[in-house]
Amino acid sequence: MKSTALNQTHRLQGAKMVEFAGYDMPVQYSDGMLKEHEWTRQGNVGIFDVSHMGQFFIEGVDVVKFLSTITPTDFSLSQNFQAKYTVLTNEDGGIIDDLIITKINDQKFFIVLNAGCKEKDANWIRKNLANNLKFEELTERSLIAIQGQKAQEVLSKLLANSSNLADLAYMHLGFFKLKSGQEIFVSRTGYTGEDGFEVSIENNLVEKFWLDLSAHSEVKPIGLGARDSLRLEMGYPLYGHDLDDSTSVVEAGISWVISKTNTGFIGAKRVLNEKTNGVKRKRMGVKLLDRGVAREGCEVRKDGKKIGVLTSGGFSPTLKISIGQGYFDPLQVKIGDQVSVVIRDREINAEISSINFVEAKTKAIKK
Amino acid sequence: MKYTKDHEWVKIEGDTATIGITQYAAEALGELVYVELPKIGNKYNKHDAFAVVESSKSASDVYIPVAGEVVAVNDNLNSAPELINNSTYQDGWIAKVKFTNLEDLSEAMDEAEYKKYLQSK
Numbered sequence: 185m186k187s188t189a190l191n192q193t194h195r196l197q198g199a200k201m202v203e204f205a206g207y208d209m210p211v212q213y214s215d216g217m218l219k220e221h222e223w224t225r226q227g228n229v230g231i232f233d234v235s236h237m238g239q240f241f242i243e244g245v246d247v248v249k250f251l252s253t254i255t256p257t258d259f260s261l262s263q264n265f266q267a268k269y270t271v272l273t274n275e276d277g278g279i280i281d282d283l284i285i286t287k288i289n290d291q292k293f294f295i296v297l298n299a300g301c302k303e304k305d306a307n308w309i310r311k312n313l314a315n316n317l318k319f320e321e322l323t324e325r326s327l328i329a330i331q332g333q334k335a336q337e338v339l340s341k342l343l344a345n346s347s348n349l350a351d352l353a354y355m356h357l358g359f360f361k362l363k364s365g366q367e368i369f370v371s372r373t374g375y376t377g378e379d380g381f382e383v384s385i386e387n388n389l390v391e392k393f394w395l396d397l398s399a400h401s402e403v404k405p406i407g408l409g410a411r412d413s414l415r416l417e418m419g420y421p422l423y424g425h426d427l428d429d430s431t432s433v434v435e436a437g438i439s440w441v442i443s444k445t446n447t448g449f450i451g452a453k454r455v456l457n458e459k460t461n462g463v464k465r466k467r468m469g470v471k472l473l474d475r476g477v478a479r480e481g482c483e484v485r486k487d488g489k490k491i492g493v494l495t496s497g498g499f500s501p502t503l504k505i506s507i508g509q510g511y512f513d514p515l516q517v518k519i520g521d522q523v524s525v526v527i528r529d530r531e532i533n534a535e536i537s538s539i540n541f542v543e544a545k546t547k548a549i550k551k
Numbered sequence: 552m553k554y555t556k557d558h559e560w561v562k563i564e565g566d567t568a569t570i571g572i573t574q575y576a577a578e579a580l581g582e583l584v585y586v587e588l589p590k591i592g593n594k595y596n597k598h599d600a601f602a603v604v605e606s607s608k609s610a611s612d613v614y615i616p617v618a619g620e621v622v623a624v625n626d627n628l629n630s631a632p633e634l635i636n637n638s639t640y641q642d643g644w645i646a647k648v649k650f651t652n653l654e655d656l657s658e659a660m661d662e663a664e665y666k667k668y669l670q671s672k
Contacts, residue, residue, distance in 0.1 A: 216581040217607045409581075413607055475629065477585050477605045499584040499607045506585075528603065529586075 189236035189326050189387040190394055190434035197398070197405050205300035206412040207236040210407040217409035224376060224414060224540075229332035231397050236299035239325050239384055243292045246254065251285060251293060254312060254450060256433060258388040258443035262287040265418040267355045267371050270441045271433055272297075272305060277454030278429040279436065281305050282421065284373060286357045292318040294369065295359065296327065296382070298423050312450070326390040331380035331414075332546070333545065334402045339370070339381055342396055354546050362393070369416075375411070377418035399481035417500050417506060419469055419539030425480060426467060426495040426509055437467045437539065465511040469539035470494060472525060476532040483526040484510055484534070491517055492527065502542050509539055552640070553656055554665035555616045560640060561656060568617050571644045572604060572635060575630045575669055581606040583632040588624040589646055595619065602645050604635065616659060619650035 187208045194201065199210035210233065212220060224230030243250070251259045257270040265377075266287055272280035281304070283297035297305050302321075309319055329338055340349045343547050344361040349370070352358045357371040369384040385393055398404050412422070421427045421436055433439050439459055447456060472478055478497035483490055497508030508525070515537055524531035553561045558576035562569040577583070587603035595601050600612035601621070624646045629635060635643035636641060 214582065218582040218584070221607075409608055413585070475585055477607075477610065478649070479610075499605075501584075501607070 185421075186236070188233055188516040189390050190233045190235065193391055194233065194405070197413040199405070199407060202408070204408055205236055205298070209233070209236060210405070212407035213405050217403065217407065217413065218501050219371060220404065220406040220410035221364070221413050223404050224332050224378060224406055224410065225502055227333050228398075229330060229334045229338050229380075229400070229403045230376070230410070231394065231403055232331065232406050232411055233326070233394070234329050234382070235326040235390070236279070237304040237327055238295075238297045238299065238540075239327060240295040240297070240306075240319060241292060241322060242309075242317060242319045243294060245315070246314055247290060247293060247317055247411050250312075250317055252443075252449060254309065255285070256442040256446055256449045256452070256455060257285070258291070259285070259287060261445065262445060264289055265357045267357055268441075269355075269375055271427075271438070272308060273433075273449060273451035273455065273481055274308075274429060275451055276430075277432045277451035277458075278432055279423070279433065280308055280429060282423055282427060282438075284371070286371060288357075292528055294384075300424055309310040312343070315488045322384070324387055325384050326387050327379065328383045328385065328390065328394065328397075329374050329376075330383060330397065331374045331376040331378045331406075332402075333379060335378070335380040338397065338400050338402055339383070340436045341400070342393070362389070362485055368393075374416075374546070375420055376414040377546065378414075378540060379545055402531075413498055413501060416496055416498055417502055417542040418544060419541060421467065423511070424495055431511075432458055435463045435465055435467065460478055462514070464513055465492070466514045467495065467509055467516065467539065468512050469518070469537040469541060470497075470508045470510060470523065470525060470534050471503075471537040471541065473533040473535060476506060476525075476527045476530075477533070478506045478508045478525045478527060478534070482508070485531060486517065486521060486523045486525065491523065497525075500541060507537075507541050512536070553616075553659035553661065555614075556615050556668065557612060557616075559616050561616050561659060563653070563656075565634040566649055567622065568619065568648045568650045569644050570613075570616065570646055570648060571639065572613055573665070574639045576611075576658075577636045577639050577643070580604060580611060581608055583635050586628040586635065586645065588626075588628065589621045590623060591621050592600045593621045595621070595648075604632075610646050615644060615648065617648060617650040617655040618652060621646050622649045623647040
């Protein structure tokens with residue numbers, strides 16, 4: 185099993201380790217998932233080791249054109265240092281992975297993609313890569329998410345005095361210097377719905393950085409368990425569960441990743457057709473009305489008839505009720521509909537809901 | 552109080568057994584978010600799954616260590632399932648069962664034996 189540079193540190197901090205996407209990762213620390221979730225959501229700062237995710241640079245003269253081929257996004261519209269959430273599409277218009285692509289300049293982009301898809305994505309990109317482009321994995325770098333309303337306050341204390349983190353807009357990256365002078369990449373991004381940052385830092389600096397963050401009373405390390413419940417409350421999809429090679433961005437309800445000016449991406453035929461003519465299944469939220477915990481794979485029924493299954497589910501610590509998401513026929517099912525979720529052979533009352541169960545507190549884009 | 556290999560605890564008073572899950576089980580599950588209680592009047596054989604405890608992480612069956620009929624359930628767990636984590640052996644009880652045969656508990660452990668059992672795991 186692979187491990188991140190912080191493996192021993194997690195163990196010393198009381199983490200319970202599990203296998204995730206081939207990595208030995210902390211699922212929770214001694215406080216447990218619920219308290220870790222609340223800590224992050226309710227005004228403090230959670231730090232997450234997400235170094236298992238893939239970090240890459242892609243560079244070359246025609247890189248903008250290439251990225252607009254492998255994703256539905258037109259990167260000629262991006263400003264320098266702007267980060268965009270998008271997907272890699274296959275020839276059938278399905279989603280190979282969802283990822284963040286940040287423009288450094290016209291010829292260089294920074295990519296962060298899912299751990300479980302790293303090999304698949306890299307193979308796909310290399311297979312399609314134009315000769316004059318360079319695509320390399322940044323294996324010497326770790327990735328730390330710092331999430332919560334006090335994230336800026338805490339991270340600022342670790343940066344060189346001259347840096348002004350407040351100027352970094354949501355979905356933008358900046359190169360910042362630590363007090364010790366070493367450079368880190370800071371993106372105002374995350375997957376919790378809280379304001380916060382994702383910091384790319386060299387492996388040999390990450391332990392000190394993590395411990396320096398941990399030394400603040402507002403900061404606690406958070407495991408993958410709470411990371412999942414935080415993203416589920418926001419309705420963010422998790423690849424391999426809510427998205428896969430057969431789902432399109434239109435079905436997934438993330439068709440905003442498609443730029444109007446990009447009609448030539450791989451798989452565009454199906455995707456653009458669905459955008460115009462609609463889809464037979466669409467990702468929607470499901471909220472339990474009675475007690476019970478809905479989980480991935482649970483059947484959803486309307487008037488006693490199966491209408492779909494949950495692709496994700498769990499307990500929302502904020503709403504104190506179970507929530508989930510799944511794909512349903514938009515002609516048959518709409519928000520507010522009364523349905524039931526089958527848990528251990530019992531139908532539990534539920535309703536179709538907006539997928540963002542909790543309002544995001546991410547900073548509004550400045551420009 | 553007696554303890555089982557499946558990490559339930561049992562307290563016998565007269566012909567009634569009060570049943571819960573042990574501290575070890577509660578900690579392994581993490582903070583509980585839902586408990587599915589049995590119905591009063593339900594009858595179970597020894598080792599039947601008679602309740603379910605769920606944390607954000609997972610759901611686990613609770614096995615009844617003595618055969619019998621459920622005579623009371625801890626309704627407080629409906630609104631506060633975390634009682635099992637915070638008051639495991641007092642307010643975190645799950646159900647009371649009128650048992651038919653105390654022999655069912657012949658393999659259950661006392662506290663010292665259970666501690667030894669946990670260390671051996």
